[in-house]
Amino acid sequence: xxxxxxxxxxxxxxxxxIAEVVDTLRSGWLTTGPKVGRFEEEFAARVxxxxxxxxxxxxxxxxxxxxxxGIKRDDEVITSPMTFAATGEVIHYFGARPVFxxxxxxxxxxxxxxxxxxxxxxxxPKAIIPVHVxxxxxxxxxxxxxxxxxGLKIIEDAAxxxxxxxxxxxxGAIGDVTCFSFYSTKTITTGEGGMATTDDPxxxxxxxxxxxxxxxxxxxxxxxxxxxxxxxxxxPGFKYxxxxxxxxxxxxxxxxxxxxxxxxxxxxxxxxxxxAALADCLETPPDAPADSQHSWHLYVIKLRLDRLNVDxxxxxxxxxxxRIGVSVHFIPLHMHPYYRETYGYRPEDFPRAREVYRxxxxxxxxxxxxxxxxxxxxxxxTAVCRSHAK
Numbered sequence: 587x588x589x590x591x592x593x594x595x596x597x598x599x600x601x602x603x604i605a606e607v608v609d610t611l612r613s614g615w616l617t618t619g620p621k622v623g624r625f626e627e628e629f630a631a632r633v634x635x636x637x638x639x640x641x642x643x644x645x646x647x648x649x650x651x652x653x654x655x656g657i658k659r660d661d662e663v664i665t666s667p668m669t670f671a672a673t674g675e676v677i678h679y680f681g682a683r684p685v686f687x688x689x690x691x692x693x694x695x696x697x698x699x700x701x702x703x704x705x706x707x708x709x710x711p712k713a714i715i716p717v718h719v720x721x722x723x724x725x726x727x728x729x730x731x732x733x734x735x736x737g738l739k740i741i742e743d744a745a746x747x748x749x750x751x752x753x754x755x756x757x758g759a760i761g762d763v764t765c766f767s768f769y770s771t772k773t774i775t776t777g778e779g780g781m782a783t784t785d786d787p788x789x790x791x792x793x794x795x796x797x798x799x800x801x802x803x804x805x806x807x808x809x810x811x812x813x814x815x816x817x818x819x820x821x822p823g824f825k826y827x828x829x830x831x832x833x834x835x836x837x838x839x840x841x842x843x844x845x846x847x848x849x850x851x852x853x854x855x856x857x858x859x860x861x862a863a864l865a866d867c868l869e870t871p872p873d874a875p876a877d878s879q880h881s882w883h884l885y886v887i888k889l890r891l892d893r894l895n896v897d898x899x900x901x902x903x904x905x906x907x908x909r910i911g912v913s914v915h916f917i918p919l920h921m922h923p924y925y926r927e928t929y930g931y932r933p934e935d936f937p938r939a940r941e942v943y944r945x946x947x948x949x950x951x952x953x954x955x956x957x958x959x960x961x962x963x964x965x966x967x968t969a970v971c972r973s974h975a976k
Contacts (some may be wrong), residue, residue, distance in 0.1 A: 587908050588962045594911035595771035598953040599835075600847060604841040618827045619800070626781070628840055629766075632749065633758025635783035637790035640833060641797050643747045644767035644780035645672040646826035648715070649679055652781055654792040655680050655713060655739040655913070662708045664738070666696045667918040672741050673715055673896035674919045683929065685711070685922055688936040690873055694719040694886070694946075695824055697861040697938075698728035705736050714740040716784045718747035718757060720915070720948075721881030722874055726752050726760050741765065747775050749843055750814040751879035759782045761792075768832075771952075773846060773883050774839035775834035796823040849953040850882035851894035853960055857949065858884055860964040866893050884915055885951040887967070888942065897973045904973075905947075908966040913948045 610621060622640050632639035641647050657663060657680035665673055667686040677684045687704045690697040696716055705711050714733055715723040724742075733740050740761030744750070748766050750757040763786075768779035784790050795801065800823030839846075858870045859939045869888040876879040889898055896904075898914075905912050920931035920937040933940050949963055 588910070591909045592911055592950055592955075592959055592962060594913050594948070594950050595952055595956055597770050597775050598842070600838075600842075602841070603835050603838040607831060607921060609880075610830050610834040610941065613830075613846070615830050617829050619830040621830040621833040622828050624827075625836045625840070629781055629839065629876060630758075630783060632843070633756040633764070633783055635759040635764070635793070636758075636785040637783065637787060639782045639793045639797060639838075640828035641780045641782065641826040642828055643672075643778055643826075644743075644765050644830070645676060646767070646797070646824070647763075647765035647780040647782040648672060648676040648741065648743065649794075649824070650793040650826060651741045651789075652680060652682075652713065652763055654789045655714055655762060657743065661710050661712040662714045663700070663715060664704060664708070664711060664719045665743075666719075667920045667936045668694050668719060668916055668942070669717040669743065670745070670916055671919070672745075673717060673943040674925065677715075682712075683784050684786055684919070684925075686931070686936055686939075687887055688938045688940065691715055691938045691942050693724075695722070695724040697727065698725050698732065699923065701729065701732050702735075705738070710933060711736060711738055713741055714741050715741045717743040717745075718750060720884035721746045721750055722872065723747065723750050723752035723757055723878055728759070728861065739763075745769075745772070746883040747881055748880065749847060750881045751874070751877075752956055753875075759785060762786060763789060768836060768839075773850070773881050774836065774843055776828070776836040776839070779828055779832045779836065784943050788846055795820060797826040799823045799825065805970055812880055846953045847881065849955075851880075853951050853955060854880070854882045854885055856960055857951075857964065861887065861967070864968060867975060868888065868967075882951055885949045886915060886946050887949060888945045891945055891949065893976055894974045895976055896948060896970075901970055902947060902976075904970045905966050908964055908969065910966045911950060913947050914943070914946055916943070918943050 626638040661682040663677045742761040742764040745767035747757045759973035766781045768776040802818040
């Protein structure tokens, strides 16, 4: 057993991040300013998008994206039940209805084969939010083809998907808008923060304006030497702008993105190699095809419960007793009380998502893990499997 508890996730912060934040503090510009602009430019270039809008969370990015593409009350937005609260709640903000599509049980993302039939049952479908679970891209080509056929906008939930590639293309420039998270557990972090990318200048301009109270462009420059005090409110907006303090972290983290990815890939390879010996107990997650790239934000194993004499929750309890922090991604949205009571969803409505949920465990995977940390996770998982194998 480990001498200390291994947390499920931890940010990788070095002297470069500290220096960038100190520079910001000394600049006197703490809120939205030049570093936010730089971060937007550098991030857009990295994902090969024409525009990027930095905000204070991925939730904010998703909300602004849906507003910018015109979602209204009673519209329907199609998404996956296997996602975090934010994906569903931003649909609710408009009085629109979330419509779920069951998942591919291997990738845990929307199954494109089920998508068209779901759309034809809708009354007012307007958009689809594919969720790139764990950092593996959804199968975007068939999703995009179906969306085009039905005139739907595509808002990608890429909270896990930087830097992810799909068939040689970076996630960030495929859908109409792509929304990223920089929460403290993500592949790069600004503490709290998010980014929306798009190739549509009108969408970018609308999102930028609505991210700061719906105020005209003058709002972004009125405190500079050449700026003006005058501004106009063009639409009732939100308070979603990113600060220069957060962007300072992002700029330093972005420079390390390849380094971080390489370490996550190495940990994922070691896990998959080691867990091959436990194929009777668990399934390992799929890697991306040769023409794509997994970001490995999460490493999610699926227990073979028919081969074990414990359930997933007891398995987790024993890993925590061995001082290994783990998590579950996710409790499907349709199984939560709000979605059952508000929309009438039942747990059995999406059987693949429900069945996968009962079996999944997310293991620690982050750059600051040592090789000894990785081996301690492997040892703990192996011990629990061996002690409870039927």
